[in-house]
Amino acid sequence: MVVRLSDVAARAGVSVKTVSNVANGYLHVKPETRERVQAAIDDLNYRPNLSARSLRQGRSGVIALAVPALDMPYFAELTRAVVEAAAERGWTVLVDQTDGLRERELEVASGLRGHLIDGLILSPVGLEVDELERSKEDTPLVLLGEKIAGGPVDHVAVDNVEAARLATDHLLGLGRKRVAAIGYQARADAASGVAPLRRRGYERSLAAAGITVDAELTPQVAGYRRVDGAHAMETLLALPEPPDAVFCFSDLLALGALRVLAERGLRVPEDVALIGFDDIEDGRYSTPSLSTVAPAKDEIARHAVDMLHDRIAGRDAVPARDVRVGFEIVPRESTLGRGQTGPSGP
Amino acid sequence: MVVRLSDVAARAGVSVKTVSNVANGYLHVKPETRERVQAAIDDLNYRPNLSARSLRQGRSGVIALAVPALDMPYFAELTRAVVEAAAERGWTVLVDQTDGLRERELEVASGLRGHLIDGLILSPVGLEVDELERSKEDTPLVLLGEKIAGGPVDHVAVDNVEAARLATDHLLGLGRKRVAAIGYQARADAASGVAPLRRRGYERSLAAAGITVDAELTPQVAGYRRVDGAHAMETLLALPEPPDAVFCFSDLLALGALRVLAERGLRVPEDVALIGFDDIEDGRYSTPSLSTVAPAKDEIARHAVDMLHDRIAGRDAVPARDVRVGFEIVPRESTLGRGQTGPSGP
DNA sequence: ACCTGGATTTACATCGTTGTAAAGACCGAG
DNA sequence: CTCGGTCTTTACAACGATGTAAATCCAGGT
Numbered sequence: 001m002v003v004r005l006s007d008v009a010a011r012a013g014v015s016v017k018t019v020s021n022v023a024n025g026y027l028h029v030k031p032e033t034r035e036r037v038q039a040a041i042d043d044l045n046y047r048p049n050l051s052a053r054s055l056r057q058g059r060s061g062v063i064a065l066a067v068p069a070l071d072m073p074y075f076a077e078l079t080r081a082v083v084e085a086a087a088e089r090g091w092t093v094l095v096d097q098t099d100g101l102r103e104r105e106l107e108v109a110s111g112l113r114g115h116l117i118d119g120l121i122l123s124p125v126g127l128e129v130d131e132l133e134r135s136k137e138d139t140p141l142v143l144l145g146e147k148i149a150g151g152p153v154d155h156v157a158v159d160n161v162e163a164a165r166l167a168t169d170h171l172l173g174l175g176r177k178r179v180a181a182i183g184y185q186a187r188a189d190a191a192s193g194v195a196p197l198r199r200r201g202y203e204r205s206l207a208a209a210g211i212t213v214d215a216e217l218t219p220q221v222a223g224y225r226r227v228d229g230a231h232a233m234e235t236l237l238a239l240p241e242p243p244d245a246v247f248c249f250s251d252l253l254a255l256g257a258l259r260v261l262a263e264r265g266l267r268v269p270e271d272v273a274l275i276g277f278d279d280i281e282d283g284r285y286s287t288p289s290l291s292t293v294a295p296a297k298d299e300i301a302r303h304a305v306d307m308l309h310d311r312i313a314g315r316d317a318v319p320a321r322d323v324r325v326g327f328e329i330v331p332r333e334s335t336l337g338r339g340q341t342g343p344s345g346p
Numbered sequence: 347m348v349v350r351l352s353d354v355a356a357r358a359g360v361s362v363k364t365v366s367n368v369a370n371g372y373l374h375v376k377p378e379t380r381e382r383v384q385a386a387i388d389d390l391n392y393r394p395n396l397s398a399r400s401l402r403q404g405r406s407g408v409i410a411l412a413v414p415a416l417d418m419p420y421f422a423e424l425t426r427a428v429v430e431a432a433a434e435r436g437w438t439v440l441v442d443q444t445d446g447l448r449e450r451e452l453e454v455a456s457g458l459r460g461h462l463i464d465g466l467i468l469s470p471v472g473l474e475v476d477e478l479e480r481s482k483e484d485t486p487l488v489l490l491g492e493k494i495a496g497g498p499v500d501h502v503a504v505d506n507v508e509a510a511r512l513a514t515d516h517l518l519g520l521g522r523k524r525v526a527a528i529g530y531q532a533r534a535d536a537a538s539g540v541a542p543l544r545r546r547g548y549e550r551s552l553a554a555a556g557i558t559v560d561a562e563l564t565p566q567v568a569g570y571r572r573v574d575g576a577h578a579m580e581t582l583l584a585l586p587e588p589p590d591a592v593f594c595f596s597d598l599l600a601l602g603a604l605r606v607l608a609e610r611g612l613r614v615p616e617d618v619a620l621i622g623f624d625d626i627e628d629g630r631y632s633t634p635s636l637s638t639v640a641p642a643k644d645e646i647a648r649h650a651v652d653m654l655h656d657r658i659a660g661r662d663a664v665p666a667r668d669v670r671v672g673f674e675i676v677p678r679e680s681t682l683g684r685g686q687t688g689p690s691g692p
Numbered sequence: 693a694c695c696t697g698g699a700t701t702t703a704c705a706t707c708g709t710t711g712t713a714a715a716g717a718c719c720g721a722g
Numbered sequence: 723c724t725c726g727g728t729c730t731t732t733a734c735a736a737c738g739a740t741g742t743a744a745a746t747c748c749a750g751g752t
Binding site: 360361362363364367374375376379398400401402403404461 | 736
């Protein structure tokens with residue numbers, strides 16, 4: 001049976017508003033009354049109707065998080081972090097999968113959930129800056145990742161260029177000469193995603209080492225999953241002179257590449273050293289374990305939630321902020337070799 | 347700016363209800379009027395307020411899915427399937443992480459989200475049957491997995507006993523004599539989870555082969571993640587006579603075990619054959635690729651959503667249903683050896 | 693006993709949408 | 723030209739909770 005405030009009120013012999021006051025911890029309620037009302041609430045197992053509350057208050061206590069895919073570990077791990085950070089503010093998170101489709105991202109951003117959500121954290125893949133202009137007015141918005149940096153919207157990301165540069169430096173530091181990169185993308189709408197930034201870092205590192213970028217060593221990928229990494233690695237191994245190190249723009253790409261290397265009987269890192277990006281748990285348990293760039297996911301989540309909180313609190317006057325979070329190069333067996341490191345716990 | 351029905355109505359010169367009718371595709375609206383109203387809706391970029399609609403209709407169009415952890419690939423993949431199945435019904439999914447905590451599961455089940463959700467799909471870990479009695483009255487509920495089978499609630503799962511039996515048969519079929527199992531749990535509240543069922547299947551298979559269960563070969567685990575599998579494998583390898591095959595109750599356990607085997611320089615499957623459970627994508631790209639039991643996740647999701655739909659439609663009279671979905675033994679390199687199979691795409 | 697000001701409690705309107713029922717418009721038949 | 727019936731449109735009352743402002747209570751000071 002559905003229990004309303006009025007049911008509780010009837011049982012406790014007080015007005016509806018008094019029950020509401022008790023339920024919300026309003027101060028000026030006589031202890032004796034409070035007790036009686038609370039008993040009624042407990043007896044009837046009253047739960048406030050959030051739709052009604054939300055309608056009245058204009059706030060639902062729900063925020064949305066839209067990511068390209070939940071079954072990509074990086075986003076799954078990020079989601080966990082966001083859910084936890086949001087919980088600290090008493091928020092519930094509605095998770096949406098966009099599959100990287102512009103259309104779906106736009107739907108989400110323009111309030112598909114119509115006032116059901118108080119704010120949105122979006123990890124855009126296909127969306128362009130200008131398409132966001134309109135929706136921004138509706139729902140407080142925070143962007144994750146580098147897709148739309150420096151735009152008119154709050155934004156959190158790692159310094160991808162610098163991270164990619166250091167990752168490549170790490171490979172060069174091992175003495176490798178032919179360092180490939182897996183993650184270049186041709187898709188027009190990837191023009192402002194992470195790909196070009198990590199690419200820039202990679203090329204910058206090579207340049208600093210006096211190496212010219214070899215187009216053969218930068219195969220295109222269709223996505224950032226294992227299968228894409230596997231294909232790219234096959235392409236690289238088909239070269240007359242294959243690489244002796246590879247920087248993969250995601251850990252999944254690296255794991256796909258690793259799989260192909262193992263199939264071909266090539267040793268990692270002796271024949272080919274490998275470093276990824278994201279620090280997903282999988283990489284700690286692969287054989288060999290995967291060196292990687294570890295973005296501070298918790299920091300990303302916390303900042304995103306905090307910024308959203310500020311926006312919702314109405315500090316609209318504040319101009320859009322751009323937050324950079326830390327990252328760390330984590331060398332493991334795929335670059336250092338066996339016995340240098342064990343797996344670190346999850 | 348917030349746009350309400352009344353704003354649209356004013357602009358189109360009609361009543362609020364007519365706008366509502368147009369927005370909801372009500373039939374008897376003069377084409378001319380419909381057109382004018384639609385134009386106003388588009389101009390003002392009107393979005394219905396779901397809180398209000400939900401309050402009025404008693405339905406929100408949102409269902410919740412509560413899983414133990416989003417960053418465990420099995421649940422991430424299952425979540426994707428549920429989100430897709432729900433979308434076909436026009437439902438949005440609110441994803442909750444319970445971390446396997448009884449308390450959190452109870453909160454979710456007893457309508458923490460207070461009337462915000464129309465139904466709940468719960469994958470329980472800690473909760474007991476009787477604790478659900480009360481909450482059942484509030485929100486339509488469907489359970490996933492075997493934690494609380496045969497109870498008073500709708501329920502979807504694979505036949506874990508049979509699946510485990512066949513997985514073990516597969517190892518025995520390779521001629522292995524010392525087949526270990528990783529996944530036994532001592533926790534009292536795991537008494538009715540998947541562990542005992544898979545355990546029963548394992549023991550049944552051994553019995554049929556005339557082998558007595560060796561307690562040494564069934565180490566306890568604290569959880570079903572990689573780290574737990576790694577620890578258990580270490581325990582097994584410390585035995586005077588280690589196993590020549592291992593059935594892991596989850597793919598993550600198997601991947602943790604695989605990692606340890608590789609560290610010790612043991613060959614899989616030559617020295618130790620390995621089979622997991624869940625068919626997560628990771629297992630297709632590990633080296634060697636992981637043989638596994640593949641539950642029909644899409645079927646699980648579809649059935650769960652369908653059953654929830656029936657409950658929400660009010661067929662309360664129907665007694666609780668118990669649906670078994672299919673599964674498949676997928677042999678890969680970790681039991682068949684190299685070259686027998688390639689990785690199958692994601 | 694009466695007044696004052698703060699503590700408590702209450703009535704009422706309101707959030708935006710939609711079901712209900714009734715009013716208004718319009719058509720062809722008689 | 724009126725009547726009955728269909729098609730359109732509308733007014734109004736909910737849904738459940740809470741902000742507002744007013745009503746009621748009460749203790750302490752005159």
